Each structure stands twice: as C-alpha cells, then as structure tokens.
Amino acid sequence: LAYKALSDATSRENWEKYGHPDGPQSQTLAFALPDWLLHPEGATAVVLVVLYIGMFISLIMYVIRFTTTTEKAAADAAFSMSVAGSDIEYIQENLKSDSTHEEILYIIATTPENVANSQKGLQLMESMKKERIATEQHEAMMAEKADSKKSETDALLNDSGGWADEDEDGESAEAAKKHEEAQKEREKLMKEAAGKKDKNKVVFEGMDEGAIGQEWVEKILTENKVWPPKFGRFASGEKGMDVPAVRRNFAWLVGRLNASQILNSHPDLAKSASLGLLDTNYFQGSMRFRQTCGLLLEGCIRVAVQRKDTQLISRIIETVTMFKLGVPSLDKETTDWFVGVMKKTHGGEDGIPRVTISEKKIETAGEDEIATEDTSTLTVIMEREHAQSIMQQQVALAQKQGIDPRIMLQAYREGWWFVVSAKKEGESDSQFITCTPMVISNAAQKGINAVVKFRAPSDPGKYIFNVEIKSQEFLGADQSFELEVDIVDKETVQMREMKDDDEEGDEGEDGETKKEK
Numbered sequence: 141l142a143y144k145a146l147s148d149a150t151s152r153e154n155w156e157k158y159g160h161p162d163g164p165q166s167q168t169l170a171f172a173l174p175d176w177l178l179h180p181e182g183a184t185a186v187v188l189v190v191l192y193i194g195m196f197i198s199l200i201m202y203v204i205r206f207t208t209t210t211e212k213a214a215a216d217a218a219f220s221m222s223v224a225g226s227d228i229e230y231i232q233e234n235l236k237s238d239s240t241h242e243e244i245l246y247i248i249a250t251t252p253e254n255v256a257n258s259q260k261g262l263q264l265m266e267s268m269k270k271e272r273i274a275t276e277q278h279e280a281m282m283a284e285k286a287d288s289k290k291s292e293t294d295a296l297l298n299d300s301g302g303w304a305d306e307d308e309d310g311e312s313a314e315a316a317k318k319h320e321e322a323q324k325e326r327e328k329l330m331k332e333a334a335g336k337k338d339k340n341k342v343v344f345e346g347m348d349e350g351a352i353g354q355e356w357v358e359k360i361l362t363e364n365k366v367w368p369p370k371f372g373r374f375a376s377g378e379k380g381m382d383v384p385a386v387r388r389n390f391a392w393l394v395g396r397l398n399a400s401q402i403l404n405s406h407p408d409l410a411k412s413a414s415l416g417l418l419d420t421n422y423f424q425g426s427m428r429f430r431q432t433c434g435l436l437l438e439g440c441i442r443v444a445v446q447r448k449d450t451q452l453i454s455r456i457i458e459t460v461t462m463f464k465l466g467v468p469s470l471d472k473e474t475t476d477w478f479v480g481v482m483k484k485t486h487g488g489e490d491g492i493p494r495v496t497i498s499e500k501k502i503e504t505a506g507e508d509e510i511a512t513e514d515t516s517t518l519t520v521i522m523e524r525e526h527a528q529s530i531m532q533q534q535v536a537l538a539q540k541q542g543i544d545p546r547i548m549l550q551a552y553r554e555g556w557w558f559v560v561s562a563k564k565e566g567e568s569d570s571q572f573i574t575c576t577p578m579v580i581s582n583a584a585q586k587g588i589n590a591v592v593k594f595r596a597p598s599d600p601g602k603y604i605f606n607v608e609i610k611s612q613e614f615l616g617a618d619q620s621f622e623l624e625v626d627i628v629d630k631e632t633v634q635m636r637e638m639k640d641d642d643e644e645g646d647e648g649e650d651g652e653t654k655k656e657k
Contacts, residue, residue, distance in 0.1 A: 223439045227251040231436070231443055237452055241459045241470070245397075246374045248436035249389040257432065258385040258425070265421040268342055345419040352412045353419025354388060357395045357403065364402050366468065369394055392429045399466035401477065433463060441575070448572035450561040457557050460612045470615065478615040486529040493526040493614035495588070502605060502625050510596050511630035518560060518592040518607065522619075527586040530554075534583050554580040555612040558592050562625075565602040573597075573605070600629040 180188050234247045248254065345353030361367030369390055371377030380386035395403055403409060412418055437460050444452040458470055467474050482491050499521040504514040524530075531549070538548035560573040574594040597603060603625050611617040 223435050224251075224253040227253045227436060228439055228443070231439055235440060235443055235452070237447075237449055239452065239455070240372075241455060241462055242369075243372070243374050244437075244440060244456060244459045245393055245433075245463065246369075246371065246377055246390075248433050248440065249393045250376065250380055250386060251436060254389060254429070254432055254436065255383075255385050257428070258388050261421060261425045261428075262384055262388065265344070268421070269344055269347065272342070272344075272347070341416075342420045343417055345422065348417060350412060350415065351417040351419055352408060353422035354391050356408065357391055357422075360403060360406060360408075361391075361394055361398060364398065366398055366402075367391075367394055388425075389429065392426045393433075395426070396430065396463060396466055397468040401467065404466070430463075434460075437463065445572075445575050450559060450570060450572045453572075453575050454559055454608055454610065457559070457610045457612060461610075461615065464612060465615065467615070475615045482614075486526065486533050491526060491529040491533075493524075493530070493611070493617045495522045495524055495609065495617065495619060497522045497609075497619060497621065500607070500621060500623060502623055504596070509628055509633070510625060511628050511633045512596060512598050512600050513630060514596040516594055516596045518558070518590075518594065518605075520558075520588075520590040520592075520607070520609070522588050522590065522609075524580070524586050524588065527584055531583040549583055550581075552581060552583040554583070556580070557608075557610045557612065558590065559608040559610060560592065560594060560605060562597060562603045562605045564597070564599065565604070570606065571597065597627055600627050600632075602626050 230251045231247060235244070239247070343351045345351045345355055358367055368381060369377065377390070381390065409418075437456060440456045440459075441453060444456055462468070462470060465478070467478065479492055482493060483489065485491065497520060500519070502510070502516060502518050504510045504516045507514070510516055530552075534548050534552060535545040538545040556578045558574070558576045558578065560575070561570040562573050563570040574592060576592045578588075578590055580588070605623045605625055607621055607623065609619040
C-alpha cells in the first residue's frame with residue numbers, strides 16, 4: 141500500500157483524500173464472538189438447540205395468543221358498539237334463570253337506551269307538531285292578507301261609477317289585466333307548493349283526520365283483550381305504563397306480538413296505508429324499535445351463554461322466534477295457526493317447514509375414542525323438506541312485486557341454533573356444552589351437513605348428550621335427540637399410548653437382535 145501511494149500519482153491522491161490508495165472503501169463492523177458459540181460442541185450444543193427451540197415455540201405461542209386476543213377484542217368492540225353497556229348491565233341484573241318469554245321481552249323493552257331512544261322520538265314528535273302548527277298558521281295569515289289585497293284591488297278597479305275618462309279606463313284595464321295574470325301565477329305556485337307539501341307531509345295521529353298511530357293500536361289491542369299487558373312478576377311494568385316513553389315501547393312490543401294475527405290484517409290499517417294516513421313518527425319508530433330489540437335479544441343470549449344456563453338459552457331463542465314472527469306465544473293453538481298459514485302459502489303439506497335428521501354422531505377427529513377436554517365434533521346430517529316450496533314462494537313473491545327473483549333469493553336467510561348439554565350418568569343436573577348458530581342463505585338447499593365443535597367434559601364417565609335444534613323462523617320445526625357417549629380420562633389415554641409405543645420399540649429391538657443372531 142505504501143509503495144502504491146508513493147509511486148503512483150492517482151494512488152497518492154486517493155491516499156491523501158480517502159486514506160487508501162484504491163480510493164473510498166466500504167465500512168464494516170465486526171463483533172468478537174466466543175468460539176463456543178460459533179462452534180458449539182457436546183452439552184453446549186444441546187443447550188443452544190433447546191434454547192433455539194424454546195424461542196421458536198414462544199414466538200408461535202405469542203402470535204397465536206395475540207391473534208386470538210385481537211379477534212376477541214374486535215368481536216367485543218363490535219358488540220359493544222351495537223348494544224350499550226348500560227343495557228347489558230340492565231339485562232344481567234333483571235334476566236333470571238326462570239324468566240318467561242314475556243318477561244324477557246319486557247326486559248329488553250325497558251332497557252335504559254331503548255327507553256331513551258323512545259323519549260327522543262317523542263320529543264322530536266312534539267317539536268315537529270309545533271313547527272307544523274306554526275307553518276300552517278303562517279300560511280293561513282299570508283292567505284288572508286292575499287285575499288284582503290285582492291279585495292282592495294278589485295274595489296279600485298271597479299269602474300261601475302262611470303266617472304273615469306277614457307285614458308283612465310285604459311290604464312285601469314291594463315292594471316286589471318296585469319293583476320289577473322299575477323293572481324293566476326300566484327295560485328299556480330301555491331298549488332305546486334301545496335302538492336309538494338302534501339306529498340312529503342308528515343302525518344300525526346290526532347292532527348290529521350283519519351290518521352292512525354299509537355292510540356289506534358292500543359284501541360284495537362284492547363278490543364282483542366291483549367292490552368294493557370299482563371306483567372305478572374315484572375313489577376316495574378305497571379309503573380312504566382305511566383311513563384310515555386315506556387308505554388310507547390310496550391305498545392310497540394305488544395303490537396309486534398299481535399301483528400300477524402290481529403293488526404296486520406285489520407281493514408283500518410290497510411285503508412289508512414293506502415290514503416297515506418299512517419302516523420309517520422309512530423310507525424317509523426316501531427321499525428327502529430324492532431331492530432334494537434333484535435340486538436338486545438342477541439345480548440340476552442350472550443348473557444345466558446356466559447352463565448352456561450342451557451334452559452334460559454333455549455327460552456331466549458324461542459323468544460326471538462316469537463318476536464320475529466309476530467306471535468304472542470308458542471302454544472299449540474298458535475303453532476297450529478302458523479302451520480295452517482304455511483300450508484296455504486307454500487302449497488299444502490310439503491310447504492310445512494321441517495327438517496329430517498338422517499345421521500348424528502359425536503367424535504374426536506382422528507381418534508377412536510373421546511378423551512376429557514378433547515376438541516370434539518357433533519355432526520348432524522339433515523334434510524330441509526321445505527326447501528323447494530320455500531324457493532318457489534320466494535320467486536313468486538318477487539315476480540308479484542316486480543323484483544328480480546335473484547335479488548329476493550340472495551337476501552334469503554334462515555336461522556337455526558344448536559344447543560348442546562350433557563348429563564353424566566348418576567347425576568341429576570346437566571351441564572352446558574355449547575350454543576352455535578347456523579344460517580342458511582340458499583333457499584333451495586335441501587341437504588345440510590352441520591358440524592358443531594365443542595370441548596368435551598373434564599370429568600371421565602358415561603354421558604347423555606342432549607342436542608336441541610331450534611328454528612328462529614318457524615313454529616313446530618324444532619328437533620331434539622340424545623346421544624350416549626363414553627368420555628375417557630385423557631391421562632389414561634396418554635399413559636396407554638406411551639406404553640404401546642414402548643412395546644413397539646421393544647418388539648423392534650427383539651427383532652433386530654434375533655436377526656443379528
């Protein structure tokens with residue numbers, strides 16, 4: 141390097157400028173590592189391998205845990221955004237293990253957020269009424285002024301006195317002509333404005349003649365002896381009837397439960413709807429109330445699952461069906477009525493919604509037996525006997541409404557729930573296993589292969605698994621069955637497998653020894 145720097149001008153210049161005769165050099169950074177780490181041997185190598193494996197496993201566990209926690213947090217966040225925390229607390233406080241269908245509905249109708257929403261709706265209604273009254277008064281005053289000015293102008297233009305000269309008569313005629321044209325233009329604009337106003341008019345019961353709303357609903361329900369509600373053990377219901385927002389929620393609730401059999405078929409409702417005389421605030425509010433109650437019923441199911449209360453879960457799902465179909469109970473009379481409607485709507489016996497189970501089993505994948513705390517699977521193969529009739533009815537309904545049948549079929553949803561519990565032999569109480577929803581989006585789908593995963597009981601023994609398949613769309617379509625399953629101790633299974641492995645190893649060694657001999 142020194143020779144190049146002294147003998148070559150370019151090398152010398154590089155030396156002086158960059159410190160090296162070859163010009164700028166890349167910088168390197170080196171660390172001194174002990175030889176035992178670079179070339180491990182014996183016990184050191186074993187320890188390092190164990191550490192590497194441990195770090196790798198820890199990283200995998202961290203990723204899995206992080207992913208699971210994130211998904212759970214996202215699900216909880218999504219649920220908390222749809223159901224207020226105060227409502228969940230209210231449900232937890234009031235929902236009992238023996239709550240009836242009606243009591244469950246009274247609870248969700250009186251949650252803090254649900255009542256607050258109705259209160260806001262009533263306040264908005266009063267505000268809109270005052271605004272409309274003020275607008276109508278202003279319009280009446282302006283019309284009165286216009287009539288007054290018209291009368292004054294007509295008097296001035298009246299030439300019956302005969303004292304005006306010809307020039308004045310010509311000016312008066314011209315003025316009258318202009319006035320008449322202006323009056324016609326004003327009347328035309330007022331008619332157009334009135335037409336637009338009537339088209340977008342907000343209708344209120346008690347203000348618009350023939351309009352129906354909450355008072356009409358309560359009147360019809362009273363005539364049918366289902367109003368006021370019978371609260372039974374729900375003591376706060378009686379007091380709530382004195383609160384306008386709570387009473388409104390009860391009217392929406394009882395109206396919904398009697399919609400299919402009483403309200404929807406009432407001639408007054410059809411007549412008022414055709415005339416545009418449905419109370420806008422009341423009936424739009426009822427739609428929002430139904431959506432809110434759907435979310436709150438989902439919240440009730442979550443609370444019951446957390447408590448592992450199988451009977452309460454089943455009762456809440458039945459409540460969902462009642463509310464969704466608009467029926468007051470699940471008794472035989474109501475079920476027979478529903479079956480009759482389905483026969484008429486979907487073409488006879490084949491139109492009755494029901495499922496037939498052809499195969500059912502519980503197993504642990506890849507194993508001959510089920511061990512305690514195994515991730516096991518319930519498999520149910522069943523057939524929707526109503527698939528064809530439901531699809532045909534959806535297509536016919538779409539054609540009647542002038543809608544593309546594909547749009548109607550794409551929007552189809554049919555909900556089912558699998559509620560699983562198990563009772564150990566010799567014990568009287570059952571334990572909750574799992575609750576899983578299943579949604580069918582293909583109306584024409586006939587065969588169903590339902591797979592429900594769950595964790596097996598932690599105690600070994602013989603169990604009777606009870607499986608309930610519950611519909612949230614149809615009455616009389618629920619199914620249930622039992623399966624007897626032996627659950628073995630996982631430690632016993634592990635010891636047996638280890639013993640089998642050892643015996644296989646011994647047999648292998650004996651075979652090699654005999655071969656060598």
